[in-house]
Amino acid sequence: MYIIIHRGTEQIGGCITEIGTNQSRILIDFGENLPDNYTPSSAMETPKIEGVTVGKANCDAIFFTHYHYDHIGNFMNVNDGIPMYMGEIAKEIHMKISRRIYRKQPEKLAKAENIQTFKIAKKISIKDITVTPLLVDHSAYDAYMFLIEADGKRILHTGDFRMHGPRGSKVILTLEKYVEQVDALITEGTMLSRSGEKVLREYDLQCHAHQIMPKKKYVFILCSSTNIDSIASFYRANPHNRIFVCDQYQKDVLETVTNSGGRITDYYNFKYALSYGTNLLERMKSDGFCMLVRATPSFSKIMDNFPKAESLLIYSMWHGYIGDDAKHRKQEIIDFMSDYEFQELHTSGHATPEAIAEVCKTVSPKQYIIPMHSEARDRMSFLDIPSTLKEKIIYPQDGSLVELL
Numbered sequence: 001m002y003i004i005i006h007r008g009t010e011q012i013g014g015c016i017t018e019i020g021t022n023q024s025r026i027l028i029d030f031g032e033n034l035p036d037n038y039t040p041s042s043a044m045e046t047p048k049i050e051g052v053t054v055g056k057a058n059c060d061a062i063f064f065t066h067y068h069y070d071h072i073g074n075f076m077n078v079n080d081g082i083p084m085y086m087g088e089i090a091k092e093i094h095m096k097i098s099r100r101i102y103r104k105q106p107e108k109l110a111k112a113e114n115i116q117t118f119k120i121a122k123k124i125s126i127k128d129i130t131v132t133p134l135l136v137d138h139s140a141y142d143a144y145m146f147l148i149e150a151d152g153k154r155i156l157h158t159g160d161f162r163m164h165g166p167r168g169s170k171v172i173l174t175l176e177k178y179v180e181q182v183d184a185l186i187t188e189g190t191m192l193s194r195s196g197e198k199v200l201r202e203y204d205l206q207c208h209a210h211q212i213m214p215k216k217k218y219v220f221i222l223c224s225s226t227n228i229d230s231i232a233s234f235y236r237a238n239p240h241n242r243i244f245v246c247d248q249y250q251k252d253v254l255e256t257v258t259n260s261g262g263r264i265t266d267y268y269n270f271k272y273a274l275s276y277g278t279n280l281l282e283r284m285k286s287d288g289f290c291m292l293v294r295a296t297p298s299f300s301k302i303m304d305n306f307p308k309a310e311s312l313l314i315y316s317m318w319h320g321y322i323g324d325d326a327k328h329r330k331q332e333i334i335d336f337m338s339d340y341e342f343q344e345l346h347t348s349g350h351a352t353p354e355a356i357a358e359v360c361k362t363v364s365p366k367q368y369i370i371p372m373h374s375e376a377r378d379r380m381s382f383l384d385i386p387s388t389l390k391e392k393i394i395y396p397q398d399g400s401l402v403e404l405l
Helices: 088-101 106-113 170-178 202-215 228-237 248-263 278-287 297-303 331-337 353-363 377-382
Strands: 002-007 016-020 025-028 061-063 084-087 116-118 124-126 129-136 143-150 153-157 184-188 218-223 243-246 273-275 289-293 311-316 342-344 368-372 401-403
Touching: 002 184, 002 368, 016 153, 025 143, 061 129, 084 088, 088 106, 088 116, 088 248, 129 170, 170 353, 184 353, 202 228, 202 311, 218 228, 218 331, 228 248, 228 289, 228 311, 243 248, 243 278, 248 273, 278 289, 289 297, 353 377, 368 377
Parallel strands: 025 061, 061 084, 084 116, 153 184, 184 368, 218 289, 218 311, 243 273, 243 289, 311 342
Antiparallel strands: 002 016, 002 401, 016 025, 124 129, 129 143, 143 153
16 A cells, blocks of 8 residues: 655645555545645646546546635646546535636536545445545535545545534544544644644634624624634624625525535524625614625625725635735735725634643554645654654655655
8 A cells, every 4th residue: 555645745735645445545635725925827737647637547546625626626627537626515515616717618517427425424436435524613514524445555645624613523533433544644734834823623713703793783704615613603793783695606505505514503503694685784874794705806896885984894715815924915816905994803724732732642643744735844752642653644745656665
């Protein structure tokens, strides 16, 4: 059994991991690089992997941990004939995103529609490889880790995860029930390079929002349309006498979540969210509201209907997009926010170093701990884990082969 991380050993996003045997070959994620202000256009090109994007199809399956584009963004470039899998609700959300992005590209929509789905903790056999998808806590709804078994060996690939969201307490319980000890752990390490970043629980975010939202009549939330947990926090924090508004695309995404998670917990029930239309303008002006927005001219036009002095914009995205580092700053977001009083209120979708350490100790790898999805993977050595585990941390380069002994 072997591991090849084609991309992601020293960067956040663009993830592609190959796991195989003498008989079979699967990939975990096939992501698109995250753009920044210094990345050359060549870095955004589809990776050339023999049997996957070039040459004759020679890959038995691709499994997606979730629908964020740094994990799934190159799905349309996969050779025909290679099966692709993702969670059932994740696919529904991905299809809503795809219909919006690829509405004039039917071949890409068809590719998205052909993605197959799996069920939580139900084993999937791909020749001599067995894959078990395990639900985790992440800012993307319906996200997964994967346990991969073959040749008498066991690998856990965490994908993106965290423990400070509403399902975070179940991560270790899931590992104890379904995984136990493994031979190799491939773990995300996003937060290893963000040690100074304050990490709120989603519950704390909701409490802070509950305190500040009543101070202004018109509240706009600038956040990712697929950061469902934080949207749920703002929805629940919205004063009861105000409506919660979004555009139709966002409404469709929230209805998908309501039809799934809303049947299990009221946390994911967005039944009172309204889709914006001019028929709502007078009610919005008179009663106030909370509205989900994105940094586009169409939302700026809507926001211009309301006095800025009575408005608050809550910025709920990574600080780096509006921070001092020119590499990551997004001018379109800064310009969008420029005329508004704003407050940052955000929490990460990724595991803290403490959470990564807990996973390491829980699955106690026999051979390897491999960090990826990180710009500071060397900081794994500072984790609070036993020295016997630190000795198993390795740092392969993109494209290098790691064999399980």
